Amino acid sequence: MSVLCQRVLLLASVASAAQLPRLHPTAASSLGEGTWWAKVGDHLVHAPATDSGLSSNVGDYYYAYGSHGALTDELHEKRVGGAGRLHIFHLPEGKDSLATQLPKVAGRRDSVSALVQLNHQDVLSDARLFPAYDVPKDYSSGLSSAGERVEKQAVDSITPSSAMRQLKELVALGDGSTQTRSYSNPTASANSVSFLEKKFKEMGYSVCKQQFGEQTSVVASLQGSDAGAGSVTLGGHYDSRPFEGLAPGAVDNGSGAAAVLTIAKALADAKVKPQKSIFFAAFAAEEPGLLGSEEYANRLMKSSAGTSFAEAGSNFSQQLFTRLCGEEPASSFLEANTRGKGSRNKAKHQALVMDEIAWRSTNIKASTGPVVNLESYDWAKDVLDHLAGASQAHNGKSLKVTHSNNPFGSDHISFLQKGIHSVLSIHGDDEGYPHYHQSADNLDQVDPSLYAMITKMNAGALLRLAGIDA
Structure with missing residues (x-):
């Protein structure tokens, strides 16, 4: 099989890969007791159905920031959710299970941040507008x-x-x-x-x-x-x-x-x-x-x-x-x-x-x-x-x-x-x-x-x- 054909098949499998289910944020109360969720941009992702092929354990998911074009084929394959420049990956064997290294030492749109384990009720930006950084109440310039x-x-x-x-x-x-x-x-x-x-x-x-x-x-x-x-x-x-x-x-x-x-x-x-x-x-x-x-x-x-x-x-x-x-x-x-x-x-x-x-x-x-x-x-x-x-x-x-x-x-x-x-x-x-x-x-x-x-x-x-x- 040619390299091109392999690439086409890989992309096709990525496109059809299971994704975390999504909800509008106002629907969080409809989730069953004990069901994990995380806010991702303008929507919620939550624990998938048992027949989805994805883990129900929130700790099996990791997220990172970076351009879509910076993701390796492996990362594309394991991506199960996200918004904008935020990506959520299904890694049930842990973040060290990746066969390819993260592209980290590179330019802005050729690299991704470190992987972070997802937690229940995380609130994650889509990277267009991050949360405000407020000056601490006890802040001092340190200058005379x-x-x-x-x-x-x-x-x-x-x-x-x-x-x-x-x-x-x-x-x-x-x-x-x-x-x-x-x-x-x-x-x-x-x-x-x-x-x-x-x-x-x-x-x-x-x-x-x-x-x-x-x-x-x-x-x-x-x-x-x-x-x-x-x-x-x-x-x-x-x-x-x-x-x-x-x-x-x-x-x-x-x-x-x-x-x-x-x-x-x-x-x-x-x-x-x-x-x-x-x-x-x-x-x-x-x-x-x-x-x-x-x-x-x-x-x-x-x-x-x-x-x-x-x-x-x-x-x-x-x-x-x-x-x-x-x-x-x-x-x-x-x-x-x-x-x-x-x-x-x-x-x-x-x-x-x-x-x-x-x-x-x-x-x-x-x-x-x-x-x-x-x-x-x-x-x-x-x-x-x-x-x-x-x-x-x-x-x-x-x-x-x-x-x-x-x-x-x-x-x-x-x-x-x-x-x-x-x-x-x-x-x-x-x-x-x-x-x-x-x-x-x-x-x-x-x-x-x-x-x-x-x-x-x-x-x-x-x-x-x-x-x-x-």
């Missing part, structure tokens, strides 16, 4: 009154026009004949690196190039006053798609990379003196599989005997900066200071990642307003709280802040997999963006107001995470 004034000065300097100015310059780059930042175009990549390096240096930052293979990320450094306090990274990838031809990548991810520049300039103009060292990172090669951020995070965490933060003293920032960009990165400050303290680095390093932060979805009700989704595990609560708190301070109720605890498909994954607290900012309903990885991903798709608000939120959160000497 003088520090808050410095934060306000820096963040207030970020406007739609200033954010768009940086974005227009970045999007205009190319190889001399084609507008592109494709990682597979050496000339375009080199021009992008030169542009980013020049921009950071004009702002007065120390700059280095982190090279790996034929790719180059650009990293700028602002040294903090407290060597033992740790450090914070603000990052976004600068490469774009399609890999060939016109690839302006205005939303994905010119918006994130240019926002890094906009925030860096705001801090430089305000002459911010942080307590923690800050690194501004323009990651290379996210599109082929998070390569730039993975290299960056690996260098942060590379295991060795190493020098600790305390031993590094006032030279901490420069030493870590050198190790981030050296040809042979040596011991890691982070690893040396987190041994024996669990797998999650709660204090020494935190990261803010911005990817696709400029398109306002027409699929979300106008009355809801512009939306940003904060995507990370709940255990990164410190970073989540500062993002939500900063948005409340600088955007008020003009920006709806939501949260997903099922991260996947962008540079925050490179940090989270190593236990580093990291949060992705991404505009709401990112799956609905119609020009993803297309030549039409141009400046016309950018909503300047939404773009500026998300940039301001990240600028405020960065300063709150880093602390300010004032």
Whole structure:
């Protein structure tokens, strides 16, 4: 039998596979006592009939988020329910029974989140609009009154026009004949690196190039006053798609990379003196599989005997900066200071990642307003709280802040997999963006107001995470 015939038969079997029964949410009371159910988007799924071929045990079902196109054939075969970008799989032998690995280290629409076991009465979003993330009642910025004034000065300097100015310059780059930042175009990549390096240096930052293979990320450094306090990274990838031809990548991810520049300039103009060292990172090669951020995070965490933060003293920032960009990165400050303290680095390093932060979805009700989704595990609560708190301070109720605890498909994954607290900012309903990885991903798709608000939120959160000497 030909491969094509096998594929056709597989798809046919998938189409006819048993599915979990569905109900309208108002009909939950009609279910028998002891019957499990879960809300999935705008409907309920519940325990199937005994003759359905599916298990009646809710613990035999798992869910994950990701594009339909990212699902493997095996996942398609085992999918028995879902809504939008949410998928429910029938795995009676457990999530480790899958013969094929989950596509996790890849771009946004080529990967899925980790599998989570379904529970009775779970309420799951369809990924168009996640639940709101409220600022905790006991939340504090952690800044002094003088520090808050410095934060306000820096963040207030970020406007739609200033954010768009940086974005227009970045999007205009190319190889001399084609507008592109494709990682597979050496000339375009080199021009992008030169542009980013020049921009950071004009702002007065120390700059280095982190090279790996034929790719180059650009990293700028602002040294903090407290060597033992740790450090914070603000990052976004600068490469774009399609890999060939016109690839302006205005939303994905010119918006994130240019926002890094906009925030860096705001801090430089305000002459911010942080307590923690800050690194501004323009990651290379996210599109082929998070390569730039993975290299960056690996260098942060590379295991060795190493020098600790305390031993590094006032030279901490420069030493870590050198190790981030050296040809042979040596011991890691982070690893040396987190041994024996669990797998999650709660204090020494935190990261803010911005990817696709400029398109306002027409699929979300106008009355809801512009939306940003904060995507990370709940255990990164410190970073989540500062993002939500900063948005409340600088955007008020003009920006709806939501949260997903099922991260996947962008540079925050490179940090989270190593236990580093990291949060992705991404505009709401990112799956609905119609020009993803297309030549039409141009400046016309950018909503300047939404773009500026998300940039301001990240600028405020960065300063709150880093602390300010004032």
